Amino acid sequence: MTPRDASDPNNGRWSDLDRPPLNAAALRRGLVREGGLWTAVEVVSRTGSTNSDLVALAAAGKADEGTVLVAEEQTSGRGRLDRQWTAPARSGLFFSVLLRPAQVPVERWGWLPLLTGVAVATGLSRAAGVDTALKWPNDLLVTVGGEERKAGGILAERAGADGVVLGVGVNVTLRAEELPVPQAGSLALAGAVSTDRDPLLRAVLRSLAEWYGRWRDAGGDPTVSGLQETYAAGCATLGRVVRAELPGDRSVVGEAVAVDGDGRLVIASETGVQEPVGAGDIVHLRPA
Structure with missing residues (x-):
């Protein structure tokens, strides 16, 4: 982890007064x-990727379950399939957590x-006062000017034989001119009632702990825990005609009708054939 150069006026702690730094001590007291x-x-001012750092700490035996690593800025943030995630310093929530679900198959x-995704969406809906939705498998959507836009993403990586590191990136105060692509959004652009990152992060982590x-406790059963039903209720992908692009130039086109017991998206073709598609198999999921 490389700290920011505070001597650079563009990198200073108060270089953008609309984006104050997180209060690590207060976060620890609250969580x-x-x-x-x-x-x-732990809150670091700058690093390449919180996921990479936490996976390495777990591999070295230096992180327990429940460790949270937060970065004010990521220089090599990654999404699914190693897609890049970039945002200005202190403009969002960029963090990873280590879980060891030994009781779950x-x-x-x-x-x-x-x-x-469910935890992030519900936590931010309460704390920021914005309508959120989920695009299967790992995108957080908000509405900006009547249009659905991606404001966040989730990345899961194995950490040894018994651990999983979950990385979350959410655009909080990104302005229109700072968006990496026109289809991106942020909580601020979606009309959030609060963009104070301290309570937003606490709300998300409390929601994640609850879920x-x-x-x-349900042994990972998505039905008994209520997870499958809740995810489906908040999934904007369901009910839409989509094209799932798969390896080998294969694609599946049809209506997204369900998320099955394994978390796969079930796509029904015009002929009525239903095909489940796993997150690890899909290259792109787009409107058809």
Whole structure:
């Protein structure tokens, strides 16, 4: 992890007064407690990728379950399939968490990115006062000017035999001229009632702890935990005609009709054939 050069006026702690730094001590006081999920919260000013850093710490035996690593800026942030994620310093929430769901069969761990999406969407809806939706499998959508736009994403990576690192990136105060692509959005552009990142991060992490506990206690069962039903209710992909682009130049076109018990998107073709598509198999999912 490389700290920012505070001597550079463009990199200073107060270089953008609309984007104050996170208060690490206050976050720890609010989140780390005996018997709770979160065991450590660290905030770094700048790093390449919080996911890469936390995977490395876990591999070295230097991170317990419930470790949260937050960056004010990521220089090599990654999305699914190693797509790049960039944003100005202190303009969003960029963090990773380490979970070790030992009580849950490994074949159900594929629900963790979807669970994280539900937790992020519900936490931000409450704390920021914005309508959120999920694009299967891992995008957070907000509405800007009547148009759905991507404001966040989730990346899951294995950390050894018993761990998973979940990375979250959410655009909070990104301005229109700062958007990396026109289809991107932010909580501020969606009319959020609050863009104070401290309470937003606490709300998301509390929501994640709640959903993770419910899912873990149910042995990872998405039906018993209520996760499958809740995800489907907030998934903007369902009910739409989509094209799933798969490896080998193969594609599946049809209506997205369900998310099955394994977290796969079920696409029904015009002939009525239903084909489940897994997140690990898909290259792109687009409107047809």
